[in-house]
Amino acid sequence: MAVTIYDIAKKAGVSIATVSRVFNKSSVVSTTTCKRVMNIANELGYYPQVYAQGLASKKTNRILVIAPIMSNYFFMEVLGGIQDKLLSCSYELNIFNVTLGKDPFEQIEHILKKRSAEGYLFISIHLRKSEWQKLHKYSVPIALIDEYYPNFDSVSVDNTEGAYQAVSHFIKSGYKRIALLSACATSLPVRDRLEGYKKALKEHHIPFDKNLIVTGNTLYRDGFTEKAGYEAMRSILSSPAKPDACFCVSDIQAIGAQKAMQDVNQSIPLIGYDDIKLAEYVGLSTIRQPMKDMGYYATQSLIDRMTNTDKAVSNTIYTPELILR
Amino acid sequence: MAVTIYDIAKKAGVSIATVSRVFNKSSVVSTTTCKRVMNIANELGYYPQVYAQGLASKKTNRILVIAPIMSNYFFMEVLGGIQDKLLSCSYELNIFNVTLGKDPFEQIEHILKKRSAEGYLFISIHLRKSEWQKLHKYSVPIALIDEYYPNFDSVSVDNTEGAYQAVSHFIKSGYKRIALLSACATSLPVRDRLEGYKKALKEHHIPFDKNLIVTGNTLYRDGFTEKAGYEAMRSILSSPAKPDACFCVSDIQAIGAQKAMQDVNQSIPLIGYDDIKLAEYVGLSTIRQPMKDMGYYATQSLIDRMTNTDKAVSNTIYTPELILR
DNA sequence: CTGAAAGCGCTTACAG
DNA sequence: CTGAAAGCGCTTACAG
Numbered sequence: 100m101a102v103t104i105y106d107i108a109k110k111a112g113v114s115i116a117t118v119s120r121v122f123n124k125s126s127v128v129s130t131t132t133c134k135r136v137m138n139i140a141n142e143l144g145y146y147p148q149v150y151a152q153g154l155a156s157k158k159t160n161r162i163l164v165i166a167p168i169m170s171n172y173f174f175m176e177v178l179g180g181i182q183d184k185l186l187s188c189s190y191e192l193n194i195f196n197v198t199l200g201k202d203p204f205e206q207i208e209h210i211l212k213k214r215s216a217e218g219y220l221f222i223s224i225h226l227r228k229s230e231w232q233k234l235h236k237y238s239v240p241i242a243l244i245d246e247y248y249p250n251f252d253s254v255s256v257d258n259t260e261g262a263y264q265a266v267s268h269f270i271k272s273g274y275k276r277i278a279l280l281s282a283c284a285t286s287l288p289v290r291d292r293l294e295g296y297k298k299a300l301k302e303h304h305i306p307f308d309k310n311l312i313v314t315g316n317t318l319y320r321d322g323f324t325e326k327a328g329y330e331a332m333r334s335i336l337s338s339p340a341k342p343d344a345c346f347c348v349s350d351i352q353a354i355g356a357q358k359a360m361q362d363v364n365q366s367i368p369l370i371g372y373d374d375i376k377l378a379e380y381v382g383l384s385t386i387r388q389p390m391k392d393m394g395y396y397a398t399q400s401l402i403d404r405m406t407n408t409d410k411a412v413s414n415t416i417y418t419p420e421l422i423l424r
Numbered sequence: 425m426a427v428t429i430y431d432i433a434k435k436a437g438v439s440i441a442t443v444s445r446v447f448n449k450s451s452v453v454s455t456t457t458c459k460r461v462m463n464i465a466n467e468l469g470y471y472p473q474v475y476a477q478g479l480a481s482k483k484t485n486r487i488l489v490i491a492p493i494m495s496n497y498f499f500m501e502v503l504g505g506i507q508d509k510l511l512s513c514s515y516e517l518n519i520f521n522v523t524l525g526k527d528p529f530e531q532i533e534h535i536l537k538k539r540s541a542e543g544y545l546f547i548s549i550h551l552r553k554s555e556w557q558k559l560h561k562y563s564v565p566i567a568l569i570d571e572y573y574p575n576f577d578s579v580s581v582d583n584t585e586g587a588y589q590a591v592s593h594f595i596k597s598g599y600k601r602i603a604l605l606s607a608c609a610t611s612l613p614v615r616d617r618l619e620g621y622k623k624a625l626k627e628h629h630i631p632f633d634k635n636l637i638v639t640g641n642t643l644y645r646d647g648f649t650e651k652a653g654y655e656a657m658r659s660i661l662s663s664p665a666k667p668d669a670c671f672c673v674s675d676i677q678a679i680g681a682q683k684a685m686q687d688v689n690q691s692i693p694l695i696g697y698d699d700i701k702l703a704e705y706v707g708l709s710t711i712r713q714p715m716k717d718m719g720y721y722a723t724q725s726l727i728d729r730m731t732n733t734d735k736a737v738s739n740t741i742y743t744p745e746l747i748l749r
Numbered sequence: 750c751t752g753a754a755a756g757c758g759c760t761t762a763c764a765g
Numbered sequence: 766c767t768g769a770a771a772g773c774g775c776t777t778a779c780a781g
């Protein structure tokens with residue numbers, strides 16, 4: 100049997116209300132009783148039961164991270180930032196994985212209805228406007244990472260700008276036929292990056308050629324895999340009118356692409372996206388996203404909202420940075 | 425206000441006990457009332473409150489993963505396996521990060537005392553025998569991944585064997601001065617791999633030379649980083665008596681090591697450890713650990729124990745596999 | 750098959 | 766500063 104506040108109360112000769120107050124740091128308790136209670140609690144090895152606390156106080160003290168799949172680089176880094184921030188708070192962190200194949204909105208709505216957390220951190224969750232609207236009606240603290248919607252606090256990176264930088268750099272270096280190694284087009288960041296790609300071309304009066312947009316066949320993880328990158332690059336290199344440079348929507352795909360180039364002993368300049376830690380070690384040029392910071396500040400702004408419901412909505416948009424290697 | 429069983433009970437004209445039974449699939453409820461209750465629950469958008477359920481039933485339906493840091497490759501893959509298994513069960517997954525710098529045993533003991541989960545999955549947690557002994561006294565279901573202790577269910581890989589395979593392969597290929605690119609010596613797997621390294625040397629009558637054991641200066645994450653690998657390889661390559669091959673205790677370090685070799689334009693054969701997905705794409709030979717399977721089966725054996733406390737303890741030990749690239 | 754009732758371990762106005 | 770008491774939303778013997 101676990102120790103309860105009743106055990107402590109009895110031994111300390113006080114009421115359970117007092118014990119409860121001690122643990123809630125309600126400053127009204129006298130120092131002496133506070134100390135006595137604490138000592139006895141330690142002695143008995145007391146730990147408050149989260150479930151009882153939650154039920155009684157109607158607070159869960161939990162933050163729920165909602166994300167597609169957790170085992171990917173971007174997510175890992177963002178999560179690192181979230182954890183860093185949470186270290187200084189007393190919130191517990193839960194993670195919910197949106198199952199692929201099922202409607203994400205439905206899953207999220209269910210989760211929200213369960214009310215198992217006080218605040219929600221959405222990572223790379225992309226919904227329709229009408230769906231965001233509906234979620235907004237739940238009027239529960241939500242912060243978005245890697246997505247933007249005016250009604251919610253958010254931290255994202257200007258994907259259009261990132262792609263624009265990469266492609267512009269190629270153009271300025273004299274390249275004309277620039278391939279876009281893309282991923283699943285349902286992904287919003289992917290679409291934005293395509294925008295940036297087009298914008299750069301247009302600005303330099305290079306006609307858009309849709310044959311230069313290539314995707315791997317592997318659709319697992321929206322195509323953000325080494326394998327998908329490998330496949331796409333193989334197909335790029337074997338196409339009749341070979342491109343002379345390639346912008347790739349993620350580093351992980353770019354690493355697959357590098358391998359493909361090596362395997363057929365051909366090489367064109369490549370720029371990836373994300374700047375995952377590995378990029379530096381495999382000599383990959385890329386567009387840097389401050390992933391860790393994004394996690395950190397999104398968490399901060401979520402907590403701010405949780406403690407102050409009517410603070411103004413903040414939408415932070417980072418500018419990505421071209422890293423040449 | 426969230427919908428409760430009271431609301432449903434009233435609307436359905438039954439008692440709350442009946443509503444509760446419907447949701448607990450207690451088969452004693454008549455099909456007609458069951459349907460009626462279900463319909464009303466859906467209509468009202470009812471979701472049971474986990475905290476109330478937990479308090480009343482004294483069950484949490486949670487599994488807690490306890491691990492050092494989550495943002496590393498090994499952890500990610502193992503977690504993938506855990507999640508795969510959990511998909512078919514109704515347990516919720518929580519993750520607790522052991523904070524570096526503080527005593528891990530103390531942290532774990534606190535967590536266990538809180539009793540916030542019904543089963544615990546330890547990933548890469550290495551304690552003293554006396555500490556495992558103490559944890560065993562809590563008589564709560566615990567399964568170990570990447571660690572072995574006779575009293576707990578566990579899934580691990582024979583680290584000594586893995587290192588032995590790698591080093592033996594080098595020796596058979598004619599190499600004599602084989603460096604060991606190591607990591608933090610407090611890590612049990614690292615120590616076991618050192619064992620295997622020594623064993624292979626001994627068997628082939630090659631004297632052990634401790635100058636061939638190299639570690640990076642970066643101790644972050646126990647030295648399992650690209651950076652630490654890079655540093656170590658730089659120092660290896662600049663040592664007076666340069667080795668002619670190198671076995672590295674993790675792929676992530678090996679990738680750093682590859683970069684180091686490139687930077688100084690030297691190259692010696694390298695074998696890593698883990699077989700992370702990237703290894704294939706950077707052409708890294710390695711010792712494969714079935715990380716995903718480990719997560720999957722450890723979870724399975726934990727759940728088995730949770731449902732059947734006195735099943736025999738199972739210690740699964742995988743044999744690693746040499747992958748040449 | 751169903752209901753009344755006690756209880757899970759806390760929190761928190763309300764008095765004093 | 767402290768206590769008595771109600772209540773959080775469920776579950777589960779115990780009767781019937």
